Amino acid sequence: MFQVRIHGRGGQGVVTAAEVLSVAAYLEGKHAQAFPSFGSERMGAPVVSFCRIDDKEIRLREPILEPDALIVQDPTLFKAIDVCQGLKPTGYLLVNSNRSLAELHLDAIAGQLPKGHVLTVPASELALKHVGRPLPNAALLGAFAHLTGIVQLKSVAAAISEAFSEKIARANIAAATAAYDAVANAPAAA
Amino acid sequence: MNDRTITMDATQKLHFYQKGTFTVGNRLVSEQQRAVQASTDRSNALTCGHRACQGCGEALGARFAIDAAMRATDNNLIAVNATGCLEVFTTPYPETSWQTPWLHSLFGNAAAVATGVAAAMRVKGRTDVRAIAQGGDGGTTDIGFGCLSGMFERNDDVLYICYDNEAYMNTGVQRSSATPPAARTATTPAMGPEPGNVFGTGKSVPKIAVAHGIPYVATATVADLHDLERKVTKAMGIHGARYLHIHVPCPLGWGSLSHDTIRLARLAVECGLFPLFEAEHGAITGSQKIRRRVPVEDYLKPQRRFAHLFASEESKKRIGLVQAIADRNIAEYHLLDQEGDA
Amino acid sequence: MLKQIEGSRAMAETIGLCRPEVICAYPITPQTHIVEGLGEMVRTGEIAKCEFINVESEFAALSVAIGASAAGARAYTATASQGLLFMAEAVYNASGLGLPIVMTLGNRAIGAPINIWNDHSDAMAMCDSGWMQLFAETNQEAADLHIQAFRLAEELSMPVMVCVDGFILTHAVEQVDIPEQADVDAYLPPYEPVQVLDPQAPISIGAMVGPDAFTEVRYLQHYKQTLALRLIPEFAAEFKKQFGRDSGGLLRTYRAEDAELIVVAMGSVNGTIKDTIDAMRADGLSVGLVTLVSFRPFPIAALRETLVRARNVVVIEKSLAVGMGGPLANNVDLALRNVAGAPQVHSVIAGLGGRPITSASLHRVLRRAFVQPWEGSHFLDLNEEIVAKELHYVRKVRRSGPTAENLLRRLSQAAERAAE
Numbered sequence: 028m029f030q031v032r033i034h035g036r037g038g039q040g041v042v043t044a045a046e047v048l049s050v051a052a053y054l055e056g057k058h059a060q061a062f063p064s065f066g067s068e069r070m071g072a073p074v075v076s077f078c079r080i081d082d083k084e085i086r087l088r089e090p091i092l093e094p095d096a097l098i099v100q101d102p103t104l105f106k107a108i109d110v111c112q113g114l115k116p117t118g119y120l121l122v123n124s125n126r127s128l129a130e131l132h133l134d135a136i137a138g139q140l141p142k143g144h145v146l147t148v149p150a151s152e153l154a155l156k157h158v159g160r161p162l163p164n165a166a167l168l169g170a171f172a173h174l175t176g177i178v179q180l181k182s183v184a185a186a187i188s189e190a191f192s193e194k195i196a197r198a199n200i201a202a203a204t205a206a207y208d209a210v211a212n213a214p215a216a217a
Numbered sequence: 218m219n220d221r222t223i224t225m226d227a228t229q230k231l232h233f234y235q236k237g238t239f240t241v242g243n244r245l246v247s248e249q250q251r252a253v254q255a256s257t258d259r260s261n262a263l264t265c266g267h268r269a270c271q272g273c274g275e276a277l278g279a280r281f282a283i284d285a286a287m288r289a290t291d292n293n294l295i296a297v298n299a300t301g302c303l304e305v306f307t308t309p310y311p312e313t314s315w316q317t318p319w320l321h322s323l324f325g326n327a328a329a330v331a332t333g334v335a336a337a338m339r340v341k342g343r344t345d346v347r348a349i350a351q352g353g354d355g356g357t358t359d360i361g362f363g364c365l366s367g368m369f370e371r372n373d374d375v376l377y378i379c380y381d382n383e384a385y386m387n388t389g390v391q392r393s394s395a396t397p398p399a400a401r402t403a404t405t406p407a408m409g410p411e412p413g414n415v416f417g418t419g420k421s422v423p424k425i426a427v428a429h430g431i432p433y434v435a436t437a438t439v440a441d442l443h444d445l446e447r448k449v450t451k452a453m454g455i456h457g458a459r460y461l462h463i464h465v466p467c468p469l470g471w472g473s474l475s476h477d478t479i480r481l482a483r484l485a486v487e488c489g490l491f492p493l494f495e496a497e498h499g500a501i502t503g504s505q506k507i508r509r510r511v512p513v514e515d516y517l518k519p520q521r522r523f524a525h526l527f528a529s530e531e532s533k534k535r536i537g538l539v540q541a542i543a544d545r546n547i548a549e550y551h552l553l554d555q556e557g558d559a
Numbered sequence: 560m561l562k563q564i565e566g567s568r569a570m571a572e573t574i575g576l577c578r579p580e581v582i583c584a585y586p587i588t589p590q591t592h593i594v595e596g597l598g599e600m601v602r603t604g605e606i607a608k609c610e611f612i613n614v615e616s617e618f619a620a621l622s623v624a625i626g627a628s629a630a631g632a633r634a635y636t637a638t639a640s641q642g643l644l645f646m647a648e649a650v651y652n653a654s655g656l657g658l659p660i661v662m663t664l665g666n667r668a669i670g671a672p673i674n675i676w677n678d679h680s681d682a683m684a685m686c687d688s689g690w691m692q693l694f695a696e697t698n699q700e701a702a703d704l705h706i707q708a709f710r711l712a713e714e715l716s717m718p719v720m721v722c723v724d725g726f727i728l729t730h731a732v733e734q735v736d737i738p739e740q741a742d743v744d745a746y747l748p749p750y751e752p753v754q755v756l757d758p759q760a761p762i763s764i765g766a767m768v769g770p771d772a773f774t775e776v777r778y779l780q781h782y783k784q785t786l787a788l789r790l791i792p793e794f795a796a797e798f799k800k801q802f803g804r805d806s807g808g809l810l811r812t813y814r815a816e817d818a819e820l821i822v823v824a825m826g827s828v829n830g831t832i833k834d835t836i837d838a839m840r841a842d843g844l845s846v847g848l849v850t851l852v853s854f855r856p857f858p859i860a861a862l863r864e865t866l867v868r869a870r871n872v873v874v875i876e877k878s879l880a881v882g883m884g885g886p887l888a889n890n891v892d893l894a895l896r897n898v899a900g901a902p903q904v905h906s907v908i909a910g911l912g913g914r915p916i917t918s919a920s921l922h923r924v925l926r927r928a929f930v931q932p933w934e935g936s937h938f939l940d941l942n943e944e945i946v947a948k949e950l951h952y953v954r955k956v957r958r959s960g961p962t963a964e965n966l967l968r969r970l971s972q973a974a975e976r977a978a979e
Contacts, residue, residue: 333626
């Protein structure tokens with residue numbers, strides 16, 4: 028089972044990200060379970076969502092306490108909560124930022140995880156460029172696909188098509204693809 | 218005594234021949250102008266054998282109202298009843314006096330249940346079958362108020378009939394929000410410095426119904442049964458939320474003589490305490506003028522629930538407060554002809 | 560058709576396939592998505608011949624359903640928690656009148672303190688009202704149970720609550736096979752009322768019943784639920800035949816046949832328990848599970864049969880009967896009453912107000928049950944520190960203030976200390 032935990036703030040599409048990821052996995056014939064950690068709906072409040080992916084039926088219903096991968100849509104959260112709590116030693120960390128790992132003070136964590144498992148990607152900027160709004164979730168999923176290989180980009184694209192109307196889907200797919208390519212073409216991480 | 222022609226509406230002109238009493242015999246009225254109750258082929262939806270008290274205004278009002286509704290709907294009527302006197306005395310286990318489909322659910326939900334009945338009829342394509350909800354003042358103005366307002370707001374196709382005897386009678390005459398000021402009830406006893414129900418309390422659900430903007434609102438009384446039938450018939454000719462508030466004296470709760478029911482109902486109208494009016498879509502369309510105005514004392518005196526008002530010179534001053542309410546109603550609803558008293 | 564879909568949406572689509580005629584509901588977290596989905600489908604015509612009514616309270620919601628059902632329409636509503644309590648009078652009215660209404664309960668804790676998260680206190684509050692109560696383990700089962708519920712309700716003329724864990728199931732996106740209309744139609748015929756308000760054949764429904772017949776009315780309700788004990792498995796078997804999968808029934812077991820310790824639980828937590836059991840079995844521990852689907856009627860005989868050979872039974876429930884302990888544990892005791900050599904029953908109260916029930920905690924408590932069984936109810940993951948502090952404080956200070964606020968304050972203070 029591969030467990031993904033997504034952190035962000037209300038209004039950034041954290042819940043949708045988990046759902047779209049689950050649909051992508053489903054389209055590849057896998058079992059997937061996506062759910063938010065539920066709190067009162069409020070823009071700007073920290074939000075966490077979860078996605079489990081497995082080849083067999085997923086019976087577990089607890090929150091993801093030991094994620095295989097973390098997607099962080101808003102790096103300001105690192106100061107607010109223990110984002111990386113429970114991240115497995117072989118885990119992945121994908122952060123939405125146009126700054127470097129060092130600037131984000133994530134060097135230490137990157138050092139503890141396998142090489143190439145920790146990445147930043149300027150998802151908000153890519154979203155602004157392709158979608159016109161700084162909603163980073165689609166771009167992050169594109170980057171995630173390349174980073175972990177758990178789902179393919181075309182599945183992410185298909186899932187995005189199901190979730191949004193045609194015009195918006197196309198724009199989000201473009202953002203996802205751009206992020207995917209950015210990760211693919213990045214120089215080998217430290 | 219002289220003849221008088223009272224115009225109620227264009228379709229009904231009745232000539233009252235008064236020969237020493239105020240009664241009018243149906244034999245003087247043409248068939249088309251007779252009350253539904255006068256015809257032998259009335260549905261008798263509320264048939265005899267029920268357990269109402271002698272002189273019960275509610276039994277009288279319900280009988281007239283429902284048979285009129287049955288005629289208007291060609292006997293395609295479903296009645297939903299709130300808990301209360303009407304429900305209790307018409308269905309003494311194991312018998313029922315209802316000859317129309319009848320459902321009693323709870324005290325406060327008659328309006329909502331009727332909404333459900335109306336929805337079921339619509340979905341089944343039975344647009345000919347209509348729903349009526351009925352309850353006493355307690356079940357309408359207090360505990361049923363939320364559901365009533367909801368039904369009004371949605372403009373559900375329900376006629377809600379409130380039989381207002383101004384207290385929770387079936388449980389022993391406790392005060393409701395329809396209890397008039399100064400009235401003695403079990404929970405507003407005639408004791409202390411201000412005996413009876415408190416002045417400055419109470420609500421007019423007919424006015425609130427008007428404020429909802431529903432297609433039809435009317436007040437009626439068992440003192441004018443033709444008018445009551447007319448209003449029910451008119452209401453059944455309209456689709457959407459409708460409200461009928463009928464004043465029904467209760468000899469037991471009011472402490473009045475059982476043969477005074479209709480007389481008291483008439484006095485309530487004639488002194489101005491119970492205005493008769495109709496409204497459509499938020500605007501009053503007409504009111505019934507007081508034929509022969511009387512002071513409120515005439516109405517209050519025969520009721521033991523107001524006896525304390527007559528106990529002393531001091532208490533009689535409070536009658537003036539009641540008179541003020543009547544005066545306000547007369548002004549608000551234009552209950553007198555321009556010339557003043559008839 | 561297989562879909563990756565939100566639980567609420569799956570339920571809405573399936574309920575739509577049951578051809579409801581009157582849907583009336585008042586919004587309350589976490590049932591909102593179900594009713595919104597249904598409302599959309601009525602608007603677009605996807606659900607045909609259906610009246611969707613926005614009511615002004617939960618009391619009105621069930622009352623509208625009562626009127627609709629009594630007038631012969633297939634009626635549906637949904638609520639949770641506070642809403643269920645607000646309609647409590649109507650809940651008893653519907654079952655007392657024998658109306659086959661189906662209601663989804665998005666299980667949620669009851670306040671005070673106000674809490675929007677999942678537990679079973681709402682279902683427990685109305686478990687003796689005469690409604691049948693079926694608990695879904697997965698969103699597939701949540702969808703499927705609604706189809707079976709309509710069938711069951713209309714067969715017996717008795718209302719049914721389908722209990723679905725709020726948020727955990729209602730808001731989870733997972734794989735659900737949405738049935739085909741033809742299959743649902745084959746399984747669920749049109750509603751044929753036992754009693755109906757019909758101008759062509761007038762009857763009075765809802766009269767007062769005195770001491771001479773009230774007991775018999777209640778007895779017959781109770782008897783109907785014993786009939787349901789037979790019908791529920793029958794309808795589940797028919798369901799399997801029509802739709803090709805196991806869903807519903809009174810209960811099911813997981814690795815319990817030879818188990819020394821058997822866990823009993825309802826709802827979504829069963830999934831987590833199964834994973835825990837597999838791990839414990841791998842460690843050589845003899846443990847199994849009974850998933851109770853039908854809470855009302857309570858399947859005494861079926862439960863006894865599965866539990867009687869175990870040494871220990873651990874009941875894990877998301878409910879608390881304040882002053883008594885675990886209501887589900889209490890009911891399970893009933894199944895073992897007067898049984899010679901019956902296993903010991905241990906009560907675990909877990910997941911109240913949405914506290915996650917983790918596999919790690921389950922491991923701990925189940926292993927403890929093997930070696931050190933306890934008396935009374937064990938509160939899983941109780942924060943003993945803040946409880947002790949509060950108890951100490953209220954002994955010292957008379958005006959100690961609201962308990963809930965005190966505990967929240969201590970929690971945040973403890974978190975601050977941990978962060979330093």
